[in-house]
Amino acid sequence: PSMVSETIRWQTPLAYMRRTALQDYELGGKTIRKGDKVVMWYVSGNRDDEVIENPNSYIIDRERPRQHLSFGFGIHRCVGNRLAELQLKILWEEILQRFPEIQVVSEPERVYSSFVKGYESMQVVIPSRL
Ligand code: HEM
Numbered sequence: 001p002s003m004v005s006e007t008i009r010w011q012t013p014l015a016y017m018r019r020t021a022l023q024d025y026e027l028g029g030k031t032i033r034k035g036d037k038v039v040m041w042y043v044s045g046n047r048d049d050e051v052i053e054n055p056n057s058y059i060i061d062r063e064r065p066r067q068h069l070s071f072g073f074g075i076h077r078c079v080g081n082r083l084a085e086l087q088l089k090i091l092w093e094e095i096l097q098r099f100p101e102i103q104v105v106s107e108p109e110r111v112y113s114s115f116v117k118g119y120e121s122m123q124v125v126i127p128s129r130l
Helices: 003-011 081-098
Strands: 016-020 025-027 030-032 037-041 119-121
């Protein structure tokens, strides 16, 4: 049940969003000034070992799998997050019912973007189906 959330954390499909600071603020020893444009690297927060245990590992039975930043945080947090989780849950349920084994046969090609952390293509072989 936790695999989808862990995949969304580990992959972090959107690497960041940007905000404009409304007031001066101290963060991690740095001063952010009012009007500064700030990039919030979700992909970095999702690998923060002060908050997430063993963050570089893909662990599908984490205790709190929904504790991640892939959907952002605060009032603009992704309004479609539950739908996205439901779609991926159904997709994986259907895939795993049909295909017991999926072999990745070459290095995936990544999308050329600093924003979208996705794949252009990934070649697989599915040796048999149930
Ligand atoms: C895995 C899939 C998805 C990811 C990783 C994702 C990620 C995000 C992120 C990072 C934000 C920005 C949060 C912020 O600025 O603080 C966002 C906003 C938003 N997302 Fe998603 N999203 C996903 C799927 C969806 C789906 C399926 C829908 C609609 C059905 C959706 C609708 C929206 C909308 C409307 C916003 C803007 C919310 C606002 O500004 O108040 N997203 N999403």
